[in-house]
Amino acid sequence: MLTTLIGFLVSLAAAVIPTFFYALAFYLADRYEREPVWIGIVAFLWGAIPAVVTSLFGEIVIGIPFVGDPGSLTAAIVESALVAPFVEEFAKGLALFAIYKFMRNEFDGVLDGLTYGALIGFGFAMTENFLYFIGAFSEGGFVDLTVLIFLRAVIFGLNHALYTGLFGIGLGMARQAKDNRTAQRWAIAGFVAAVGAHALHNLGASLSSVNSFGIVLSIGLAVAGIALIGVVVLLTWRQERLWLRDELDEEVGVLLSQAEYDSLVGGWRRSPLLDARKNRAQAQRLNKSVEIAFRKHRLRRLGPEREPKLAGQIEDLRGQILGG
Numbered sequence: 001m002l003t004t005l006i007g008f009l010v011s012l013a014a015a016v017i018p019t020f021f022y023a024l025a026f027y028l029a030d031r032y033e034r035e036p037v038w039i040g041i042v043a044f045l046w047g048a049i050p051a052v053v054t055s056l057f058g059e060i061v062i063g064i065p066f067v068g069d070p071g072s073l074t075a076a077i078v079e080s081a082l083v084a085p086f087v088e089e090f091a092k093g094l095a096l097f098a099i100y101k102f103m104r105n106e107f108d109g110v111l112d113g114l115t116y117g118a119l120i121g122f123g124f125a126m127t128e129n130f131l132y133f134i135g136a137f138s139e140g141g142f143v144d145l146t147v148l149i150f151l152r153a154v155i156f157g158l159n160h161a162l163y164t165g166l167f168g169i170g171l172g173m174a175r176q177a178k179d180n181r182t183a184q185r186w187a188i189a190g191f192v193a194a195v196g197a198h199a200l201h202n203l204g205a206s207l208s209s210v211n212s213f214g215i216v217l218s219i220g221l222a223v224a225g226i227a228l229i230g231v232v233v234l235l236t237w238r239q240e241r242l243w244l245r246d247e248l249d250e251e252v253g254v255l256l257s258q259a260e261y262d263s264l265v266g267g268w269r270r271s272p273l274l275d276a277r278k279n280r281a282q283a284q285r286l287n288k289s290v291e292i293a294f295r296k297h298r299l300r301r302l303g304p305e306r307e308p309k310l311a312g313q314i315e316d317l318r319g320q321i322l323g324g
Contacts, residue, residue, distance in 0.1 A: 007145065011133035014149045018157055019126040026118040026161065029233050030111055032240050032264075032290045039099065039106060043116050046095035047123025047164075051088070055124075058087035077206045085163075085198035092120045092164045093191060100171045105313070108294050110172035111236040113190075114229070117168025121160035128160075129153060155222060159201060162225035167194040169232060178302060197221060240294075241265055247293035247300075255321050256289050264290070285321055292317050 096117050100107050129152050137145040170190015174183035201221050207214030245265040252261045299310040
């Protein structure tokens with residue numbers, strides 16, 4: 001009884017603790033305009049509960065017609081590399097698309113899409129990992145549990161964040177598209193990339209039991225995914241810093257001081273928004289100034305026809321700063 005309890009607690013800790021730090025790192029990666037905490041929590045919880053339940057149900061219903069010989073390698077490949085990726089990415093992507101569609105003021109571009117997608121993916125991974133860890137402990141004790149924790153929480157710990165993050169990147173590009181057709185293409189491309197990356201990983205995992213190339217494929221994808229996330233974050237930081245430079249230049253002396261402007265647009269130092277936390281009024285002014293810059297950029301790029309509410313929102317934010 002004690003051994004079972006310890007196994008349960010170890011499984012729970014191994015599922016929750018790494019996921020918490022991964023999710024926190026992604027959330028903090030947004031240097032200039034952090035997303036509302038409550039939306040991040042909702043996104044994470046969607047991945048952790050409804051998306052998992054929906055995926056389990058969908059894989060059972062959709063998988064039955066495709067799996068003609070349960071237990072065989074062919075059935076495992078079909079189920080894990082064809083059915084599961086589509087069903088799981090669809091279930092996770094529902095919440096991500098809802099944020100993109102109905103909370104447009106909190107979805108500015110690529111980094112926002114990556115952040116929300118990653119949070120949903122981490123929620124999904126936490127629950128899925130816990131279920132797998134419990135199963136491994138039941139079948140093989142602490143030895144199997146340790147191996148699986150190393151694989152799922154460490155080596156492949158960012159996988160689900162990457163998959164749904166790819167869809168988020170596509171939606172982020174769609175958010176910046178100048179016409180609906182281009183936006184639709186970006187959204188579809190992001191979803192296809194999410195399903196494709198997920199399918200390739202699962203294919204490698206399924207083949208690893210008969211060929212070492214399988215595990216090489218899965219690990220290679222994980223490494224490439226981490227590299228891709230890093231490149232996207234760095235490029236987005238650079239792009240957003242240019243937006244701030246161009247859109248806030250005329251606001252110096254009106255909404256913010258020259259020193260505040262320089263701190264926002266200068267170099268790769270730690271986020272000036274973090275430095276301003278000790279001064280609540282300054283932090284609020286900088287946050288609203290960043291929001292103004294992003295909205296001005298979107299209005300300039302997309303025009304008032306596609307974004308008819310932006311001009312009013314910019315003036316409201318400007319009034320809040322000046323009134324405060």
